[in-house]
Amino acid sequence: MTEAPPNRHDLFLALFPSEPTFRLDQIEKAYFTESMTGWDSVTTLSKDMREVLEKEIPWMSCTPVTTLSSAAGDTHKVVLSGIDEEMFESVLMINRRDQWTICVSSQIGCAMGCTFCATGMMGLKRSLSSDEIADQYRFWKQFLSERPELPQRISNVVFMGMGEPLVNVENVKKAIHTWLDHTDLGPTKVTVSTVGVLPVLEGILTDPDWPPVRIAISLHSPEEESRRKIVPTTAPNFHKRLAKWTHDYQEIHGNRRHHVTFEYTLISGVNDNEDEAKLLVKFVKTTSAVKVNVIPLNLVEGKDYTASSREGIEKFKAVLLNAGIDVTERKTMGRDIAAACGQLALTIKSGGKVVG
Ligand code: SAH
Numbered sequence: 001m002t003e004a005p006p007n008r009h010d011l012f013l014a015l016f017p018s019e020p021t022f023r024l025d026q027i028e029k030a031y032f033t034e035s036m037t038g039w040d041s042v043t044t045l046s047k048d049m050r051e052v053l054e055k056e057i058p059w060m061s062c063t064p065v066t067t068l069s070s071a072a073g074d075t076h077k078v079v080l081s082g083i084d085e086e087m088f089e090s091v092l093m094i095n096r097r098d099q100w101t102i103c104v105s106s107q108i109g110c111a112m113g114c115t116f117c118a119t120g121m122m123g124l125k126r127s128l129s130s131d132e133i134a135d136q137y138r139f140w141k142q143f144l145s146e147r148p149e150l151p152q153r154i155s156n157v158v159f160m161g162m163g164e165p166l167v168n169v170e171n172v173k174k175a176i177h178t179w180l181d182h183t184d185l186g187p188t189k190v191t192v193s194t195v196g197v198l199p200v201l202e203g204i205l206t207d208p209d210w211p212p213v214r215i216a217i218s219l220h221s222p223e224e225e226s227r228r229k230i231v232p233t234t235a236p237n238f239h240k241r242l243a244k245w246t247h248d249y250q251e252i253h254g255n256r257r258h259h260v261t262f263e264y265t266l267i268s269g270v271n272d273n274e275d276e277a278k279l280l281v282k283f284v285k286t287t288s289a290v291k292v293n294v295i296p297l298n299l300v301e302g303k304d305y306t307a308s309s310r311e312g313i314e315k316f317k318a319v320l321l322n323a324g325i326d327v328t329e330r331k332t333m334g335r336d337i338a339a340a341c342g343q344l345a346l347t348i349k350s351g352g353k354v355v356g
């Protein structure tokens with residue numbers, strides 16, 4: 001069973017089927033009001049209702065099991081336990097503006113099986129409910145409020161934790177709308193990273209409910225056969241269909257703030273030579289994407305892949321830059337607590353400091 005558990009919203013409607021919909025908005029708002037710490041504090045609801053809710057619906061859909069902080073203090077990771085006690089991870093990272101970015105999970109494990117990713121090695125346990133996704137923000141807000149010496153603002157959310165968000169797209173969408181309605185996050189501050197599930201990407205083009213967030217596509221190879229070796233879910237004609245999709249997307253949602261980014265994890269001897277960089281240039285020029293984000297490989301236990309050398313990374317970037325492509329390199333954070341991209345697999349490494 002890989003379905004997500006029910007949302008609080010559905011549980012509420014099952015308990016109180018004749019309540020007006022504004023009641024749900026009232027409750028949703030309360031979850032994101034810092035002074036509200038439990039059902040007891042939502043005094044806009046009747047006492048009887050609060051008593052039922054206290055027994056039947058958890059105020060938080062997930063509870064912390066362990067929290068780890070990197071030695072540098074710039075990255076924190078939590079293992080959260082869902083309603084059924086299945087566990088998943090969420091990461092808080094400092095960003096360039098000295099504010100925080102949260103890296104949220106959308107599933108427990110992942111069925112996509114990318115060969116260089118620790119989450120992929122776990123297989124898929126289940127999807128997260130929209131509450132379990134949205135509450136990762138609430139958890140980190142609470143974490144920061146207990147540490148007044150730290151910057152307090154969460155300015156960005158990236159779906160780069162465990163799981164493939166587009167395989168759980170309805171819950172991902174609901175969680176994003178919850179944040180847009182009840183926090184100060186704007187849509188361009190949310191990035192959905194996907195391995196590129198083409199039918200779902202195509203569905204987004206005509207979905208009026210899809211929020212105008214940023215999209216990052218994990219490309220990792222400019223060519224279908226070699227991509228399939230590291231991303232086994234690569235569909236036939238992947239690159240051609242993806243290129244078409246980027247143009248359709250640009251036409252429908254197009255402006256620079258909603259540009260598509262390609263992510264490219266550099267693995268030594270696998271996808272990082274100069275010829276591949278040149279092929280990547282050729283491919284990117286067939287798309288509407290304006291940016292490539294290269295990610296130095298983070299090591300994953302049990303895999304003999306190695307990261308590209310510094311020189312190799314610079315050479316690869318130079319080929320793209322010389323061709324006029326905007327290239328950024330992702331700063332690696334939280335390796336000492338296994339919180340970096342692709343390392344989330346519920347292993348608590350001994351480095352770092354357990355803080356909770
Ligand atoms: N499933 C989504 C989002 C989660 S993975 C996706 O694949 O995009 C988030 C990012 O981490 C992706 O770009 C992914 O390719 C990258 N990643 C996975 N394993 C990695 C590793 N070992 N080192 C560096 N990046 C990795």
Ligand code: SF4
Binds near residue numbers: 111162218
């Ligand atoms: Fe899943 Fe993304 Fe990891 Fe691939 S890289 S296995 S899609 S989480």
